[in-house]
Amino acid sequence: MQRRTRLVVITFLAPAVLLYASFIVYPFVSSIRYSLYNYDGVGPLTDFVGFKNFSYILFSHAFAGQFWRAVWHNFYFFILSMALTTVFGLGLAYLLVRVRESISRWFQVIYFVPMVVPPVVVAYLWAMYLEPNDGAIPTILQDLHLYKLNIPFLGSEVWALPTIAVITAWAGMGLPILIFVAALIGVPNEVIEAAKADGASQFRTFVSVIFPIIKPTFLTITTLNFVGAFGAFDYIYIMEGTQAGPNYATDVIGTLFYRTAFGGFGTTAQGVGLATALAVLGFVIVMAVSAILVLLQKRASADLF
Amino acid sequence: MQAKRPVISYLLLILCALVIVLPLLDLVSLSFKDLPGIVGHPFSLPEKIYWSNYATAWSDGRLGRFLINTAIVSVVSVAVIILFSSMAAYAIARFQFIGNQLIYLGFLAGLALPIQMIAVPLFILMRQLNLLDNLISVILVYSASGMSFSVFLLVNFIRSVPKDIEDSALIDGAGYFHVFYRIILPLIRPSLTTVALLNFVSAWNGLFFPLVLLSNPDHMTVAVGVLSFIGQYATQWNLLLPSLVIVMLPTLFVFIFASRQFIRNMTAGAVKL
Amino acid sequence: MKGMEKVLCVLAVVGMSGGLLSACGTTGSSGSTTVTVWSWRSQDAPLWQKVQDALNKKGDNIKIQFRSIQATNYDSVLQTAMDGGQGPDIMYQRAGEGTEQYAAANMLKPLDKIVNFSNITNQSALEAAQYKGKTYGVPFAIxxxxxxxxxxxxxxxxxxxxxxxxxxxxxxxxxxxxxxxxxxxxxxxxxxxxxxxxxxxxxxxxxxxxxxxxxxxxxxxxxxxxxxxxxxxxxxxxxxxxxxxxxxxxxxxxxxxxxxxxxxxxxxxxxxxxxxxxxxxxxxxxxxxxxxxxxxxxxxxxYVDGNISMNNDIKNPQVEKAAEEVIKYVATTAFGQDFSDIAGEISPIKGVTISPKYPLSVQAYQWYQTRSISPVFGIRSPMDTPPPTPINSKKGNKSVNDTNxxxxxxxxxxxxxxxxxxxxxxxxxxxxxxxxxxxx
Known part of the structure; x- marks a missing residue:
């Protein structure tokens, strides 16, 4: 690389990198050492245990089961949110670029609004709607004689996590819609016209003409969903408590981390050292998968040109 | 690619919009009820409108004071994020250099960090910088943490647009700064809008760092004011909901304003394949 | 591009307001000594106003700066500030394990020589504030x-x-x-x-x-x-x-x-x-x-809801002295009475009577005095308090501490x-x- 371009690259990168390194990377790296100590979160680090926290999480009888169950729930949550994003995020974006732009804008505003509401309030609202005895949704289902659908949503070991995935999607779908709309607008009209001229159906056109063009964006959203699914915490914590009920059916790394580090409402905490090790493991999983997704994404955008 | 008969599209869009809007309207209607009304009859329209909820929430939640603090924090961090992250994204997306992917992944990694983990080292760092109880500390943290998502999104966006225009400009003898300023920035404006909006919202609603880094009650942000109505055992919904409605309005205006910018750019058709 | 100029403009404004804000932070001190109190109970704000009034009447020129933090965030905010060396002078602590962890880390001041505990007769209540024979907090609510x-x-x-x-x-x-x-x-x-x-x-x-x-x-x-x-x-x-x-x-x-x-x-x-x-x-x-x-x-x-404790690391001796006065007052019947009158809850301090405007509390207090389970076996009992990691155990047990x-x-x-x-x-x-x- 030329000297001049190197200088340019450094100038462009420096502000962001410096800021990020000082206030995110440095605190993160310096907190990793907690994971090597038996440490309850208060005071100096004294009891060095090496990698015992890690082996305890991964292999011990008492903890490994909880850890792997949480990892599985995070994966499951990712699959659920991908399904919801594909159907509603991409689907609605596809519809939005087909209608008048001035109207489309208002729909986008509407879909985005829930992102502004704090999770506590969203959670309370849906908790009231889903209350199994007098809540709005069970009442409507009763009135429509859909008794089979009237399940104890948040209290069912099978349905609790999907229910929370739907609530999360309700609150957060605005962002993927925005991103997909931006990508879809970039799809050149001529390509679509050409496909139509060849007699391809709408569905066919979408799958074999439009989708390949927006594939990089789709992978971007996949990465964001993956990171988001592994960071899932707020709604589960608020609606199912620190014990991530019913019977740990919604326990994810986030709730396990919180329970281990801070306890909560009278429950005793187990230790910040152990919890940090847990967070580091979760972080490693997310980074490994994200690295693969990022590679795929890069290849997909390279394929376009 | 407008459809010829968009009726079905409209129907589906309206249906989904209703699913979003009805609970939100319910939220607004609840904000005018007294507490027994909120917990006892959550879905009915208010029988009597309690405007006093709003007055009490405004004064008890100290929203006036907090709105100013929050506006400073949000606007500044969004400005910093947009400027710095678009520059970094340009470098990462368009130049091949050693560590390119690593830096990119490093930024992405920030999305996966549990913030509680980094709280203590950050606190100590801010103490050493003598920034505790100063809004600048919160601005720095928000700007730094917002960098992750923004760089990630912008790199992807820049990569997805062809290099032709830039290349011809460079061949014509334009400098990189000129290319960035005149070509890249206008090109990525739609994504910048998304980035700005999202960071604005998260700075606006952020609760944890103001609580940790600021201690003078006068320096708090609106989220602290809104959520102060949540007690250990009981929540004063009749005050929480009106304060929430008040606090949501600025974000909504920002969105409507930003989305206008966004659409205008898209339709201008300046950049197409 | 106009947008960029706007951005720069905003940045400039912020730089200035930042300067202003930091200037605000350093003002204060008007003869009186300020003692900071942190709590998860926002309803206690009038109580601390009364404490300040009572101390001023006694001749101590103390200003109490009360800060309540939402209950769900209190523990992590306090923990961060204490670990970062900038905690409050006086703080509410969860009884039992909460207090003990801070005590084990030498972060709380032992109060046995400062506070007169003779007003608290329920041994089981005091135990929730004790660690290795010393008392680190004054219980405030049952x-x-x-x-x-x-x-x-x-x-x-x-x-x-x-x-x-x-x-x-x-x-x-x-x-x-x-x-x-x-x-x-x-x-x-x-x-x-x-x-x-x-x-x-x-x-x-x-x-x-x-x-x-x-x-x-x-x-x-x-x-x-x-x-x-x-x-x-x-x-x-x-x-x-x-x-x-x-x-x-x-x-x-x-x-x-x-x-x-x-x-x-x-x-x-x-x-x-x-x-x-x-x-x-x-x-x-x-x-x-x-x-x-x-x-x-x-x-x-x-069960004991919580204790009021004092920071062991107050750098300014004048503030330390003032905080001692505050913590002494917290164990008096006058404080217990104010607490009970304002909150309608039971104070563990002897001689406090519950106002008849809270009839259910009056009855609960009577039951508590005549037929309380003692010792407790569930929340806040010794079985609920796993030993914290002691600060000076250089050897340690070299194993993971995973107890509930x-x-x-x-x-x-x-x-x-x-x-x-x-x-x-x-x-x-x-x-x-x-x-x-x-x-x-």
């Missing part, structure tokens, strides 16, 4: 657990508060027959289930048994404890339908009780304000879980117990397994 009932519904079906367990079950049966939910419960709020079970345990285990438990002479697999679990399980037949899925909004049981949807609720005295907020016209009565036979004693379950207290142990098993996925015996074994560290 919470009690009772069964609250809707007196109008009881009157309507001609029911009396029960004398025996059989009476209690009979009341439930009558109510259920008339289509009234006898008892409200929240399956999703495990902490509330555990507190409810502790109510049953208080009556069915009795002081003799809990003393043996604390002394490690018996453990949680003892038939007496299994029997208490079985009694709790029996009640689940009289909970509202789908109780397993109730509780994601946090206080459904208080709301439904307040609205008359259920006749009784097992709850803490701390929830009475919540219930009364939801329905001002409700008439509430209270009773304790009745024993098997009328000759036996029913007991009230209680009894209160967490109960939360893990109670829902499966109530839904009959677990037998009382199995639940007792699980509890014992979790707290086995205590019996070693």
């Amino acid at each position: 919470q009690t657990m009772e069964v609250f009932y809707n007196t109008d519904i009881f009157k309507k079906y001609d029911l009396q508060p029960p004398k025996t367990w059989a009476d209690f079950i009979n009341i439930c049966k009558v109510l259920k027959r008339h289509g009234v939910t006898p008892l409200e419960a929240m399956g999703i709020q495990g902490w509330m289930l555990a507190l409810n079970f502790d109510e049953i345990g208080a009556t069915f285990l009795g002081n003799k048994f809990t003393q043996q438990l604390v002394d490690k002479k018996v453990n949680y697999t003892n038939p007496a404890f299994v029997d208490a679990l079985a009694h709790y399980q029996q009640l689940s037949a009289y909970f509202e339908p789908n109780f397993k899925a109730v509780g994601s909004a946090g206080n459904e049981q208080e709301t439904n009780f307040a609205l008359g949807k259920s006749a009784m609720v097992m709850d803490g005295i701390f929830d009475i304000p919540t219930i009364e907020q939801d329905n001002k016209n409700l008439h509430i009565g209270a009773f304790l879980i009745p024993p098997e036979k009328p000759s036996q004693q029913s007991r009230i379950d209680w 207290g009894i209160f967490s142990a109960e939360q893990k098993v109670l829902l499966p117990l109530l839904t009959h996925q677990m037998t009382p015996k199995h639940a007792a074994q699980e509890i014992q397994k979790t707290v086995s560290w205590y019996f070693r």
Whole structure:
């Protein structure tokens, strides 16, 4: 690389990198050492245990089961949110670029609004709607004689996590819609016209003409969903408590981390050292998968040109 | 690619919009009820409108004071994020250099960090910088943490647009700064809008760092004011909901304003394949 | 591009306002010494105003800066500030493990030589503030657990508060027959289930048994404890339908009780304000879980809510002196009385009387004085307080410290117990397994 371009690259990168390194990377790296100590979160680090926290999480009888169950729930949550994003995020974006732009804008505003509401309030609202005895949704289902659908949503070991995935999607779908709309607008009209001229159906056109063009964006959203699914915490914590009920059916790394580090409402905490090790493991999983997704994404955008 | 008969599209869009809007309207209607009304009859329209909820929430939640603090924090961090992250994204997306992917992944990694983990080292760092109880500390943290998502999104966006225009400009003898300023920035404006909006919202609603880094009650942000109505055992919904409605309005205006910018750019058709 | 200039403009403005703000931060001090107090109880703000007034009248020129932090964030905010070396001078601490962890880290000042503790006679209450023989906090509130009932519904079906367990079950049966939910419960709020079970345990285990438990002479697999679990399980037949899925909004049981949807609720005295907020016209009565036979004693379950502690690392000696004055005052009857008058809660300090405007608290206080379970066996008991990592154990035990207290142990098993996925015996074994560290 030329000297001049190197200088340019450094100038462009420096502000962001410096800021990020000082206030995110440095605190993160310096907190990793907690994971090597038996440490309850208060005071100096004294009891060095090496990698015992890690082996305890991964292999011990008492903890490994909880850890792997949480990892599985995070994966499951990712699959659920991908399904919801594909159907509603991409689907609605596809519809939005087909209608008048001035109207489309208002729909986008509407879909985005829930992102502004704090999770506590969203959670309370849906908790009231889903209350199994007098809540709005069970009442409507009763009135429509859909008794089979009237399940104890948040209290069912099978349905609790999907229910929370739907609530999360309700609150957060605005962002993927925005991103997909931006990508879809970039799809050149001529390509679509050409496909139509060849007699391809709408569905066919979408799958074999439009989708390949927006594939990089789709992978971007996949990465964001993956990171988001592994960071899932707020709604589960608020609606199912620190014990991530019913019977740990919604326990994810986030709730396990919180329970281990801070306890909560009278429950005793187990230790910040152990919890940090847990967070580091979760972080490693997310980074490994994200690295693969990022590679795929890069290849997909390279394929376009 | 407008459809010829968009009726079905409209129907589906309206249906989904209703699913979003009805609970939100319910939220607004609840904000005018007294507490027994909120917990006892959550879905009915208010029988009597309690405007006093709003007055009490405004004064008890100290929203006036907090709105100013929050506006400073949000606007500044969004400005910093947009400027710095678009520059970094340009470098990462368009130049091949050693560590390119690593830096990119490093930024992405920030999305996966549990913030509680980094709280203590950050606190100590801010103490050493003598920034505790100063809004600048919160601005720095928000700007730094917002960098992750923004760089990630912008790199992807820049990569997805062809290099032709830039290349011809460079061949014509334009400098990189000129290319960035005149070509890249206008090109990525739609994504910048998304980035700005999202960071604005998260700075606006952020609760944890103001609580940790600021201690003078006068320096708090609106989220602290809104959520102060949540007690250990009981929540004063009749005050929480009106304060929430008040606090949501600025974000909504920002969105409507930003989305206008966004659409205008898209339709201008300046950049197409 | 115009946008860029705007950005720069904003940046400039902010730089300036940042300068202004930091200037604000350094002002202060007008002769008086400022003592900072942090709490999770926002309702205590008027109390601290009174403390300041009382100290000023005494001649101490002290200004108290009270800051309340939302309960769910309090612990992590306090922990960050204390670890970062900039904690408050005086702070509310959770009783038991919370206080002990900070004490073990040398972050709290031992108060035995500063504060006169003779006003606090309940030994069990003080223990929740002690670590290795020293006292690190002044307990400020006692919470009690009772069964609250809707007196109008009881009157309507001609029911009396029960004398025996059989009476209690009979009341439930009558109510259920008339289509009234006898008892409200929240399956999703495990902490509330555990507190409810502790109510049953208080009556069915009795002081003799809990003393043996604390002394490690018996453990949680003892038939007496299994029997208490079985009694709790029996009640689940009289909970509202789908109780397993109730509780994601946090206080459904208080709301439904307040609205008359259920006749009784097992709850803490701390929830009475919540219930009364939801329905001002409700008439509430209270009773304790009745024993098997009328000759036996029913007991009230209680726990120390928290302690008020003092920072061990106050750099300014003048502030340290002022904070000592404050913490001394917190242990006086005058403080206890103000606390009780303002909050309507029970103070552990001797000589405090509860104002008649809180009749349920007056009754709870009387029960607490005459028939409290002692020692406690659930929340805030020694079994609920795993030893913290001591600061100066250079050797350490070199192993992972993964212990849960009894209160967490109960939360893990109670829902499966109530839904009959677990037998009382199995639940007792699980509890014992979790707290086995205590019996070693």
